[in-house]
Amino acid sequence: MEWTAIVMQLFTGLSLGMLYVLLALGLSIIFGLLTVVNFAHGAMYMWGAYAGVATVAITGNFWLALLVAPLVVGGYGLLVERTLIRPLYGRDINYPLLLTFGLQFIMIEIIRIFWGTSDYPFQAPEALSMPLEIFGIFYFPAYRVFVIGLTVVICFVLWFFLERTNLGLIIKAGTRDSLMVKALGIDMGRIWWLVFGIGSALAGIAGVLAAPIRSVFPEMGLAMLVECFVVVVVGGMGSLKGAILSGIIMGEAIAITTLFYPQMADIVIFLVMAVVLLIRPSGLFGRAGLLE
């Protein structure tokens, strides 16, 4: 097999991995602070894609869609936290999980009612539709390069926000011990609210970015949710570093198996997960015993 094909597949894997990274970051940041496992995360990703479809249908502008999707889904996340998740704080941590599980079916049905059940084609924008020459050795779709670049930027912004701003420090402190942060006079309720919104917005942007690569349909989030859980479990619950590393590993694992043994492509991430968990039960960067 030609080695350029392998390098190209590695790039494809990286762009897929970036979608996992965005989704897993959203899940992980919400879980780390709120200890809520957001089962509606896949549905939020799907809503992001549909928000993109709608924006492009109305304005014809992909760049606007890229902005609208995270705003819509992030705003929806803020609403959900305020109205549905908040009453469940202080109860068993299984309840938010079950609630968001039910919520995702409502979200899927809402899309089915307004857009129907069939696939929506979604074209990459004109400016990114041509192949790009990489290192002068092979051509690669510019859109996928854009996905990789944008995700790196988002990761950097998120890192800057969490490490270099006061709000970020409060969030980090809250992840360690939210009771202590509360005792210092900080309104954790608003921080939780904000973080749920940020996590949802990340799912929204992942959705619109995925739209031209994977097709847009109401159940697109169902399989994606499980894959993200695998990414998060392998990376270590609540660890952002872990989410990024594991997202890339999983994207590459899928890409490589697709090349050599396509029948295994759907299965490989679960095998990677089983191996990682047998060696490191709390994941690559997980803190052992966090909320067990």
Place this chain on the structure above:
Amino acid sequence: MEEQVQKQSWWPKLVKVVSDHPLVFIILFFFIIPFIMPYKALATQIIIWGLFALGYNVCLGYTGMLSFGHAAYFGVGSYTTGIVLIRLWPNIWFGIFCGMLMGAITAFVLGYLCIKRRGIYFAMLTMAFAQLIYFLAFQWVDLTGGDNGLRNIPATPVTLFGYDLHIYEPLRFYFFVLFFVILSLLALNRILESPFGQVLQAVRENEPRAKSCGYETTNVRWLAFVISGSISGLAGGLHAIYLHFVGIDSLYWTTSGQVVMMTLLGGMGSFIGPFIGAGIFLYLEDMLSALTSNWMIFLGVIFVLCVLFFPAGVWGTIKNLSTRKKD
């Protein structure tokens, strides 16, 4: 005062009697269901899913483990029963037994990988491994039929003393399924009343304490998981025979979600709850899907409201209300 309470409310007493003797009332109830449901097949479906939820409840309600991967045991049971009947030996008892056994074996193997983790990790791991089974079945087209599902499961006759029972007539099939449901209920009742059952509930309430009393809690939970898996496998096998078909959907993780919803709707930690939950879910599904193709939105809303306001489920809420009246 006490007399007044007795005069005013007869129903708390009824609830108490029912919850004290759940088996008697469930079995009585079973003989009514086929006649109050719009058609017999729905009643059969309700008790099959009720059985599945009952098995699931051993995991969630009695041991406190939130599994999101029970589709694996249900689906593996379905496929095993179907494949055995088609290829190996068209004997219905043997087929169902194999389904149950494979459900237990799958739970045994996957349980080994998941059982050491608790809480949400357990939920996510069981879900991920169940999804692995789904993709395996999806790829293994020769054995499972892949996306098309497993078709043409033969309707093998059941005979008693050389006498054909014609079990595929709807009402008779209901009682055929009921036979297995009642057997499972009696067996589970025996297990949960035993010292082992008490340990299970001790693990649910306070695992460190159960551990310090000298119980190998990990093994206890593992065993409970296997029991739960075997009943799910049995329900799966019955479902395969009921439909003469196994869909690949039966392994998808939304099936796991469906049994979680049923158990929670009905009320966990009781024998009656899962059947009430399955009944409500399937009755609503049947009624709503006739009206609209978006019936799932109503069940989603009901489920969300249930989590928010009635976390104890229908049966749990009834029980709570009936005991509250006393003061």
